[in-house]
Amino acid sequence: MIPSVTFTIVEKVILAGLTLAALGSFSYEVLRRVAIVNKGLGSFPFDRFLERLWRVFREVLLHEKVIRERPFPGLMHALVFWGFLVFGLVTIDHFATGFYKPILSESLHHAYSKVVIPFAIFVIFGIVSLAYRRFITQPKALGKISPTSGLVAVFIVVLMGTYIYGETGLSPLVWKVNWWIHSALILAFLFLIPRSKHLHLVLGPFNIFFRSFEHPDHTPVHIDLEGDEDDLDVMLNDLTKLTKKQALDIFSCVECGRCTDVCPANRGGGILDPKYHFIMDLREPLLEGKDVAILDQINVEAGWECTACQACTEVCPVGNHVEKSDEIRRLEVLVEGRVPQEYQKVFTNLQETGNTEGASSSPFADSFPVFTADKEYVLWLGCFARHGLDPNFNKSVENFTKILDVAGVTYGVLAEEQCSGDPANRLGDKLTYTMLREHNMEQLIETKKVVTLCPHCAVNLGKEYGKYDAINYTVEHHTQVIGRLIEEGRIKVKMGETGKVTYHDPCNLSRMLDVVDEPRTAIQAASSDFQEMDESGRDTLCCGAGGALWWKKETKGRTHLVRAEQVIESGADTVVTGCNFCFGMMKQGLGPMTPEGREEVIVKDVADIVAENLV
Amino acid sequence: MDILVVLEDNRGSLHRMSKEAIVGAQQLGGSISALAIGDNADALASELSGFDLEEVITVKHDLVSSYNADGYAMVVQKVFESESPKTILAGHTYQTRDFMPRVSAKIDAPFIPDIISIDDGLTKQILNAKLNATVSSSNEQMILSFQSAAFSEESIKPGFCSSRSFDVSLDSSQVRAESEDPFQEAAGGVDLESADLIVSIGRGIEKEENISLAFDLAEALGAEVSASRPVVDSGWVEPFRQVGSSGQNVSPKLYFALGISGAIQHVVGMKGSKNIIAINKDPDAPIFEIADYAVVGDVLEIVPKLIEKLQS
Numbered sequence: 031m032i033p034s035v036t037f038t039i040v041e042k043v044i045l046a047g048l049t050l051a052a053l054g055s056f057s058y059e060v061l062r063r064v065a066i067v068n069k070g071l072g073s074f075p076f077d078r079f080l081e082r083l084w085r086v087f088r089e090v091l092l093h094e095k096v097i098r099e100r101p102f103p104g105l106m107h108a109l110v111f112w113g114f115l116v117f118g119l120v121t122i123d124h125f126a127t128g129f130y131k132p133i134l135s136e137s138l139h140h141a142y143s144k145v146v147i148p149f150a151i152f153v154i155f156g157i158v159s160l161a162y163r164r165f166i167t168q169p170k171a172l173g174k175i176s177p178t179s180g181l182v183a184v185f186i187v188v189l190m191g192t193y194i195y196g197e198t199g200l201s202p203l204v205w206k207v208n209w210w211i212h213s214a215l216i217l218a219f220l221f222l223i224p225r226s227k228h229l230h231l232v233l234g235p236f237n238i239f240f241r242s243f244e245h246p247d248h249t250p251v252h253i254d255l256e257g258d259e260d261d262l263d264v265m266l267n268d269l270t271k272l273t274k275k276q277a278l279d280i281f282s283c284v285e286c287g288r289c290t291d292v293c294p295a296n297r298g299g300g301i302l303d304p305k306y307h308f309i310m311d312l313r314e315p316l317l318e319g320k321d322v323a324i325l326d327q328i329n330v331e332a333g334w335e336c337t338a339c340q341a342c343t344e345v346c347p348v349g350n351h352v353e354k355s356d357e358i359r360r361l362e363v364l365v366e367g368r369v370p371q372e373y374q375k376v377f378t379n380l381q382e383t384g385n386t387e388g389a390s391s392s393p394f395a396d397s398f399p400v401f402t403a404d405k406e407y408v409l410w411l412g413c414f415a416r417h418g419l420d421p422n423f424n425k426s427v428e429n430f431t432k433i434l435d436v437a438g439v440t441y442g443v444l445a446e447e448q449c450s451g452d453p454a455n456r457l458g459d460k461l462t463y464t465m466l467r468e469h470n471m472e473q474l475i476e477t478k479k480v481v482t483l484c485p486h487c488a489v490n491l492g493k494e495y496g497k498y499d500a501i502n503y504t505v506e507h508h509t510q511v512i513g514r515l516i517e518e519g520r521i522k523v524k525m526g527e528t529g530k531v532t533y534h535d536p537c538n539l540s541r542m543l544d545v546v547d548e549p550r551t552a553i554q555a556a557s558s559d560f561q562e563m564d565e566s567g568r569d570t571l572c573c574g575a576g577g578a579l580w581w582k583k584e585t586k587g588r589t590h591l592v593r594a595e596q597v598i599e600s601g602a603d604t605v606v607t608g609c610n611f612c613f614g615m616m617k618q619g620l621g622p623m624t625p626e627g628r629e630e631v632i633v634k635d636v637a638d639i640v641a642e643n644l645v
Numbered sequence: 646m647d648i649l650v651v652l653e654d655n656r657g658s659l660h661r662m663s664k665e666a667i668v669g670a671q672q673l674g675g676s677i678s679a680l681a682i683g684d685n686a687d688a689l690a691s692e693l694s695g696f697d698l699e700e701v702i703t704v705k706h707d708l709v710s711s712y713n714a715d716g717y718a719m720v721v722q723k724v725f726e727s728e729s730p731k732t733i734l735a736g737h738t739y740q741t742r743d744f745m746p747r748v749s750a751k752i753d754a755p756f757i758p759d760i761i762s763i764d765d766g767l768t769k770q771i772l773n774a775k776l777n778a779t780v781s782s783s784n785e786q787m788i789l790s791f792q793s794a795a796f797s798e799e800s801i802k803p804g805f806c807s808s809r810s811f812d813v814s815l816d817s818s819q820v821r822a823e824s825e826d827p828f829q830e831a832a833g834g835v836d837l838e839s840a841d842l843i844v845s846i847g848r849g850i851e852k853e854e855n856i857s858l859a860f861d862l863a864e865a866l867g868a869e870v871s872a873s874r875p876v877v878d879s880g881w882v883e884p885f886r887q888v889g890s891s892g893q894n895v896s897p898k899l900y901f902a903l904g905i906s907g908a909i910q911h912v913v914g915m916k917g918s919k920n921i922i923a924i925n926k927d928p929d930a931p932i933f934e935i936a937d938y939a940v941v942g943d944v945l946e947i948v949p950k951l952i953e954k955l956q957s
Contacts, residue, residue: 382772387913390775420909421931580910583891591878614909621848622878 035202035209037128045128045213052220059224060232063281063317070274070322072249074240082239089347090235096347099288103163106156110186113153114231116146120193121216128213143197150190157186171287173305178226185222189215230284234348237282240275241349245340245542248356249273250497251364251460269361272312272322279350280316283309289342289352294572295335298589302335304342308354325357333358334370337589338456338577339537344568355577359458372583373457380462384448384469385413386581394418398431401442401477407434407511408477408503409441410491412484413449414610422617423610426634429641430483430508436644437520439511441481444473452486453578455494467495477503481511483637485538485545485609493542507539509608509636513548516555516640526643528557529603534593534616535570536609544568549608549636556643563600571596573607573615580611594619597631604632606639646699647675649730651721653740654685654712659692661798661839662736668796669789670734671697673763678702678728679806682720684710690808697804702728708815712740715820718747723813725752730786737790749788756788761795793839793896794919835869837888842868843897845888845915846876849904849925849944853881858948859903865955871895873911889914904944907932924948 037045076082088094093111097104119134119142126133134142161183164172192212196205223229251269254261272280287305295302307329315324336355343352362368369377379388395416401408414420415427434441451466470491474480480503482488492505515521533553539545546567554560565571574589594616597605605620607613616633624630648670653660663679670677679701681689686703693701702724709716717740725733725748733748735741737759749756757780762768766779767789837843844863850856863870871888872881888895889911896917903924905911908931915921916935923936924944933939940947 414909419913421934422908581890586884587891588878617908618875618910619878621875622880 035206042129045125048214048217049125052217056220056224060229063224063229063233066316066320066322067274067277067281070272070277071268072273072275074274075242078243081243085241086235086239089238089349099345099347103160106159106163109152109156110160113149113156113190116149117193120146124209124212124216128209147194147197150194154187154190157183169287171291171305173285173287176227176285178222178228182219182222182226182228185215185219227283227285230282230348233278233282234284237275237278238349240278242275242351244493245343245351246338246353246356247351250494251360252498253461253464255464266365269357269365270323270325272316272325276351276354277316277322279352280309280312282348283313283350284348285310286347288345288347289350292341292345292569292571294337294339294341294574294576294589294592295587297571297592298574298587300332300335300587300589301329302332304336304352307332308342308352309350325354326361328354328358330358330362330368333362334582335579335587336577337537337572337574337579339572340541341537341569341572344541356456356458359456360460361458363458364460369457369459370583372581373459373578376453376457376578376581377459377462380449380451380454380459380466384466385417386449386453387413387417387419389413389417389419392416392418394424394427395443395447399442401444403476405440405442407439407441407479407481408474409434409443410450410480410482410484410487410505411443411447412482412487412610415483416443416447420610420614423613423635426610426613426637427483429635430512430637432641433512433515433521433637433644437515439515439520446473448473450484450487450490451494452490453581455490456576456578467498471495471499471501474501474503479503480505481508482506483508483608483610483635485536485543486611489538489542507543507545507548507608509539509549509552510545512636512640513551516552521640522645523552523555523640523643524645525558526556526639528559528639528643530559530561530601531557531604531606531639532561532563532597532600532602533566534563534573534597534605534607534612535566535568536607536612537570537572537576539608540568540570549606552636552640553606556639561600561602563596565596573609573612574619575611575615580614590615590619591623594623598623598625598628602631603629604634604639606634606636608636646678646728646730648673648677648732648734649702649721649724649728650677650679650698651717651733651735651741651745652679652681652689652693652701653736653738654681654683654689657685657688659689660736660738662738662791662793664798664801665794665796666734666736666791667693667696667698668798668800668802669760669763669791670732671802672796673732673734675731678730680704680721680724681808682709682717683712687808693806694808695803696806697802698806701806701808702811703808704811704813706813706815708817708820711824713820713822713824714744714747715822716815717744718751719815719819720813721748722751724811727811732786733788735788735790737792741790745788745790752786754786754788755782755784756790757782758790759792760789761792794898835871835886837869837871837886837893837895840869840895841898842866842901843871843888843895843899843915843918844868844901844903845905846870846872846882846903847905847911847925848873848875848879849906850876850881851904851945853879855945856881858945858952861952862901862903862948862955865952866901868897868899868901873905873908902932902936903948905932906930907935 093108096107123133192208196208289304290296293304312324315327333355338355346352376386379386395411418424448466448469451463454462488505488507495501571593573593620631650666650670652663676699678699681701682704686705690701690703704720745756760767760769768777768779771778844859846859860870871886874889877884877887890913894914898919900915900918900921921936922938923932924940924947926943928941
């Protein structure tokens with residue numbers, strides 16, 4: 031309720047001056063950043079417009095992701111956010127009162143305050159909880175103590191307090207002092223927001239709108255082997271530049287550290303801290319240099335630790351594509367020519383033999399029928415299976431073909447299949463990748479359907495190749511085919527004596543291809559005792575081999591052990607997976623983590639558990 | 646002098662591949678001298694005193710007290726100009742790869758690296774070791790390097806050999822490169838990559854207490870000890886002993902795989918071994934697919950008896 035108060039002309043001038051200064055500062059700081067963002071390469075996407083809007087509605091207005099990922103702090107944040115929305119009208123009315131007269135009528139004001147006061151209390155509760163978490167609990171992910179956050183918390187509490195106080199029937203003088211305090215805080219906010227992580231208030235919704243539907247979403251590197259040298263120079267020069275979206279990411283970051291919390295390299299004892307290495311470390315150079323050619327500022331050592339699993343990107347509440355290992359690695363390899371020794375060998379093998387290990391024969395591949403046009407699927411083997419590199423995994427390949435045979439699905443292998451190029455692609459050697467991709471595209475020219483046991487091949491043959499050329503075939507992972515054959519009743523599977531079974535989602539399969547349900551359909555057809563791990567589906571934890579780290583020479587990383595420990599803790603007798611790399615890492619990590627006197631967990635592929643229980 | 650073998654100093658003693666290069670030189674025939682450079686030159690020379698060489702030329706100078714590419718290339722050039730051998734020989738080590746191309750450019754003689762045999766002319770592997778090529782040079786003088794294990798160091802001909810010191814004048818302006826300390830995998834690291842005999846431990850050893858068994862066998866054989874990653878991850882041996890995709894690649898003459906299942910990550914690091922003896926309880930263990938001698942049985946039963954036999 032507003033007592034009859036009038037504002038003198040002097041007060042109005044002061045108010046106008048302060049408001050202009052605050053708005054001016056706010057606009058200047060925001061526009062300064064927008065100008066830098068605009069220097070970025072590429073353009074912002076507006077395709078699938080309604081889908082994007084729907085995503086903004088769910089993730090911003092409903093706070094769906096924020097709450098799901100960290101339920102209590104997420105809800106507290108939502109209370110503050112929803113309070114802000116409710117306060118929008120209050121704030122407009124507040125300043126209108128100062129400049130001229132209230133917009134809301136006396137009765138409307140009174141009615142609305144019945145809504146706002148409870149919200150003001152929610153906001154106080156929310157912000158105090160968040161401040162408690164930040165300054166008393168101090169979770170590691172939040173990083174260094176931020177004085178600005180403390181100031182903001184105090185501001186918000188005082189803002190809410192002054193609002194409620196203003197509604198308690200004050201004398202005109204007290205009301206006016208209270209009014210000025212409230213106004214000053216709002217204007218101070220305008221100064222603070224663009225200079226701090228609180229800019230996410232402004233940029234977050236846009237950033238979520240523009241977020242790619244696919245990740246990883248690195249720009250393709252087109253290398254024309256017969257091209258002009260000047261074009262090549264331009265291409266190489268552009269490799270240091272952020273895209274518009276990447277630049278917007280950096281200003282949108284809210285510094286919550288969810289990305290670091292989920293990072294497998296970090297959890298395995300590595301130095302990689304995606305919040306800093308991929309985002310925050312770039313903020314100052316971007317702002318001060320006023321230039322987007324800053325990708326060379328990424329910590330190289332950290333960049334080589336990344337498993338490219340996309341957990342950081344998946345989890346980001348403001349829509350950032352956090353992971354930038356691709357950017358720093360391609361700079362190192364293509365521009366600087368600095369290739370870690372172990373990867374030189376991988377690249378040479380890929381260039382000379384078309385497979386990662388330099389194998390010169392493929393007796394295992396030769397045991398399968400060759401693809402001809404009358405067959406339904408090209409069975410894409412991938413290096414491990416093609417060259418029979420992992421005798422343990424060969425059985426899984428044979429189990430899959432057994433399933434196809436029983437279902438009457440026809441398939442054949444390509445005589446000239448080479449590595450899909452995943453290791454070269456992820457390690458930044460886009461030249462070798464181009465060679466392999468072009469070779470394989472020629473082999474696949476007549477192909478309609480591809481099925482592969484390797485999720486890395488599946489991602490590359492489909493999504494990644496599709497960034498360069500139109501592809502005329504579909505790519506499926508073998509778990510998708512198995513899941514469908516079961517659902518269509520084309521194979522019959524009985525409940526087996528499997529013991530307790532859990533499933534490790536390969537990140538290339540769950541996060542990059544969104545294949546989460548089909549493997550479970552398959553496993554649950556064969557096992558009645560299936561149990562999820564805490565981190566599953568798109569929230570899976572990488573086995574440690576992604577991003578071509580399978581070939582990394584390091585003996586200290588513990589990522590695979592972290593995951594193996596989770597598998598053991600799940601109490602499962604068998605862990606099923608759907609990727610030859612995960613398969614190998616699981617097998618390697620489980621032994622050392624198994625407590626004495628306990629049986630080691632058995633590792634199987636989805637094809638194994640299904641084939642073993644075919645009726 | 647027909648042949649000059651450039652020796653490599655491996656922390657005070659002669660590099661195995663330098664000895665192999667001397668064997669190669671002896672098989673090529675002619676009068677052979679060796680060149681030892683640096684603070685340890687005398688030690689290297691005395692190691693060779695019982696072998697059939699004409700002499701060892703020793704060069705000591707502050708600027709080549711330890712290896713650096715500029716200095717070594719200058720020294721070899723000066724010795725070459727003074728003694729004019731027909732052939733300069735060396736083992737195909739990283740060091741040779743580093744400085745020998747400079748020598749080749751300085752003395753204008755071709756460098757034919759990484760030779761695997763001299764039986765039918767100079768043979769080297771091409772196209773990722775799919776084909777062997779025989780190479781010859783029309784030049785009278787040339788530089789050759791031999792691949793590791795192209796010759797067996799045991800075939801070195803005994804005899805007598807003197808040493809002679811050779812003075813060089815080097816200018817610090819000519820030696821611009823500085824070497825850091827020789828790289829070692831880890832403190833107390835073992836040189837698995839050049840080991841002839843390796844006893845390697847897998848999780849089949851069952852317990853940390855049983856690790857000593859492998860070390861006892863290694864001692865009896867004069868072998869180095871390595872392990873698979875799970876053994877390292879279990880904390881049973883030091884990380885520098887790890888063999889495999891994330892550890893070292895080894896190619897010994899004999900690889901003793903004790904309780905190693907043969908996961909792909911391990912096999913890629915040791916499949917180049919000349920002989921593999923695998924002991925494993927599981928007859929289906931993948932290691933048996935690449936083993937030359939497959940023993941299905943319990944490591945803990947077999948190894949103690951083996952040690953007993955070796956010691957008696």
